[in-house]
Amino acid sequence: MARTLQYIEGAYRANIEEQDDPAVWITGAIKGAGGDLAVVLAGNAVNYAVKGQDASGLSFGGRAQTQPPRIADDLSRLIAKGVEVSLVADDAAERGLERTAFVEGIRTVSRGELPKLFAGYDRIFRW
Amino acid sequence: MANLTFLIMDGPYENERTVTAFRLVDSALKKGHDVTVFAYEGAVSLTFAKQAPHANAVHGRDLAQEDHPLPKDWAAALLKTAQENGRKLEWVNCGLCVDERGVGEAIPGAKRGSPGDFWKAAEASQNALVIATR
Numbered sequence: 504m505a506r507t508l509q510y511i512e513g514a515y516r517a518n519i520e521e522q523d524d525p526a527v528w529i530t531g532a533i534k535g536a537g538g539d540l541a542v543v544l545a546g547n548a549v550n551y552a553v554k555g556q557d558a559s560g561l562s563f564g565g566r567a568q569t570q571p572p573r574i575a576d577d578l579s580r581l582i583a584k585g586v587e588v589s590l591v592a593d594d595a596a597e598r599g600l601e602r603t604a605f606v607e608g609i610r611t612v613s614r615g616e617l618p619k620l621f622a623g624y625d626r627i628f629r630w
Numbered sequence: 631m632a633n634l635t636f637l638i639m640d641g642p643y644e645n646e647r648t649v650t651a652f653r654l655v656d657s658a659l660k661k662g663h664d665v666t667v668f669a670y671e672g673a674v675s676l677t678f679a680k681q682a683p684h685a686n687a688v689h690g691r692d693l694a695q696e697d698h699p700l701p702k703d704w705a706a707a708l709l710k711t712a713q714e715n716g717r718k719l720e721w722v723n724c725g726l727c728v729d730e731r732g733v734g735e736a737i738p739g740a741k742r743g744s745p746g747d748f749w750k751a752a753e754a755s756q757n758a759l760v761i762a763t764r
Contacts, residue, residue: 505753513764517671525639525671526762529745536746626752628637628760 512546641672
């Protein structure tokens with residue numbers, strides 16, 4: 504089975520409507536189907552790993568959203584299922600995010616280490 | 631001859647990535663490769679059967695003159711191209727994405743599936759490309 508890296512940098516697309524991130528979601532679905540995957544969060548997507556985010560409270564007229572996106576929790580679930588999740592430390596630093604802000608189990612990788620990381624995978628899907 | 635898999639994600643009439651994806655599939659089929667397309671998120675609307683052409687007063691053209699391109703017709707043409715070239719084109723729409731958008735009426739040849747189908751196709755391919763929404 505090909506080892507596949509999900510390189511996710513296109514962030515905050517349809518998160519409210521989908522109540523998740525589609526690239527993170529499909530990672531969980533494929534893992535459930537037996538896939539061998541890892542995740543790297545880059546660019547704005549590094550913010551997905553910040554714990555304590557709360558997107559609740561959206562309401563249009565009398566229609567309230569009861570299951571807002573909880574992407575950091577989704578990442579924790581992936582980690583619990585054995586998916587290695589990393590984020591690009593340089594991108595986090597540029598956004599003022601410190602390591603203590605992230606959910607448990609997230610690894611960090613520097614931009615300079617990415618080529619070596621990429622070389623460890625048979626396939627890279629860029630989202 | 632190779633097996634190639636494409637995951638596409640943009641909806642119709644939104645982005646030139648869709649046209650690029652269609653061109654890649656067309657080229658692959660004509661070069662003798664078998665292709666699987668997994669349509670994810672908005673891309674499931676590309677094969678929605680109820681797309682309809684329209685006249686364009688700004689262009690000064692009636693319905694026939696405008697000959698407005700419909701993605702479902704392009705997809706149908708790709709399926710036909712595969713057939714004519716003795717190749718296989720599997721077009722799989724993400725079922726949950728279809729349901730969300732109410733676009734279950736797809737053209738003949740477009741099937742309903744799941745991310746597992748994408749994974750299996752990618753595993754059976756020499757190369758797989760995700761063309762994600764940006």
